Amino acid sequence: MKIKTRKAIAKRFKITKKGKIIARTANQDHFNSRESGNTTRQKRADKQITSGVKKSIRRQLAK
Numbered sequence: 001m002k003i004k005t006r007k008a009i010a011k012r013f014k015i016t017k018k019g020k021i022i023a024r025t026a027n028q029d030h031f032n033s034r035e036s037g038n039t040t041r042q043k044r045a046d047k048q049i050t051s052g053v054k055k056s057i058r059r060q061l062a063k
Contacts, residue, residue, distance in 0.1 A: 006060040012024065013057055021058070022048060
Protein backbone atom coordinates (compact mmCIF):
# COMPACT_ATOMS: atom_id res chain seq x y z
CA MET A 1 0.00 0.00 0.00
CA LYS A 2 1.28 3.46 -0.88
CA ILE A 3 2.00 6.05 1.81
CA LYS A 4 -0.42 8.98 1.78
CA THR A 5 0.87 12.56 1.70
CA ARG A 6 0.26 14.63 4.85
CA LYS A 7 -1.64 17.56 3.40
CA ALA A 8 -0.81 19.92 6.30
CA ILE A 9 2.91 19.34 5.68
CA ALA A 10 2.51 19.63 1.90
CA LYS A 11 1.06 23.13 2.33
CA ARG A 12 3.98 24.31 4.47
CA PHE A 13 7.03 22.75 2.82
CA LYS A 14 8.38 22.42 -0.70
CA ILE A 15 11.13 20.17 -2.03
CA THR A 16 13.44 21.71 -4.63
CA LYS A 17 14.88 19.83 -7.60
CA LYS A 18 18.14 19.27 -5.73
CA GLY A 19 16.30 17.86 -2.69
CA LYS A 20 16.43 20.84 -0.35
CA ILE A 21 13.36 21.43 1.83
CA ILE A 22 12.13 25.03 1.86
CA ALA A 23 9.67 26.50 4.36
CA ARG A 24 8.09 29.91 4.69
CA THR A 25 9.43 32.05 7.54
CA ALA A 26 7.26 31.96 10.66
CA ASN A 27 5.66 34.92 12.52
CA GLN A 28 4.78 37.07 9.50
CA ASP A 29 1.06 37.53 10.02
CA HIS A 30 0.72 40.45 12.43
CA PHE A 31 2.57 42.47 15.12
CA ASN A 32 5.25 43.32 12.58
CA SER A 33 5.15 47.11 13.04
CA ARG A 34 7.27 46.87 16.20
CA GLU A 35 10.08 45.03 14.41
CA SER A 36 12.98 46.68 12.68
CA GLY A 37 13.09 47.00 8.91
CA ASN A 38 15.98 44.55 8.79
CA THR A 39 13.94 41.85 10.54
CA THR A 40 10.94 42.45 8.28
CA ARG A 41 13.16 42.16 5.21
CA GLN A 42 14.67 38.89 6.43
CA LYS A 43 11.21 37.41 7.01
CA ARG A 44 10.31 37.84 3.34
CA ALA A 45 12.80 35.17 2.31
CA ASP A 46 11.99 31.47 2.63
CA LYS A 47 14.19 29.36 4.92
CA GLN A 48 15.95 26.06 4.32
CA ILE A 49 15.14 23.31 6.84
CA THR A 50 17.94 21.88 9.00
CA SER A 51 19.02 18.28 8.65
CA GLY A 52 17.48 17.14 11.95
CA VAL A 53 13.91 17.43 10.70
CA LYS A 54 14.50 16.71 7.00
CA LYS A 55 14.01 12.95 7.19
CA SER A 56 10.61 13.09 8.90
CA ILE A 57 9.30 15.83 6.60
CA ARG A 58 10.39 13.94 3.48
CA ARG A 59 8.67 10.78 4.77
CA GLN A 60 5.43 12.66 5.43
CA LEU A 61 5.50 14.23 1.98
CA ALA A 62 5.90 10.72 0.49
CA LYS A 63 7.94 11.87 -2.49
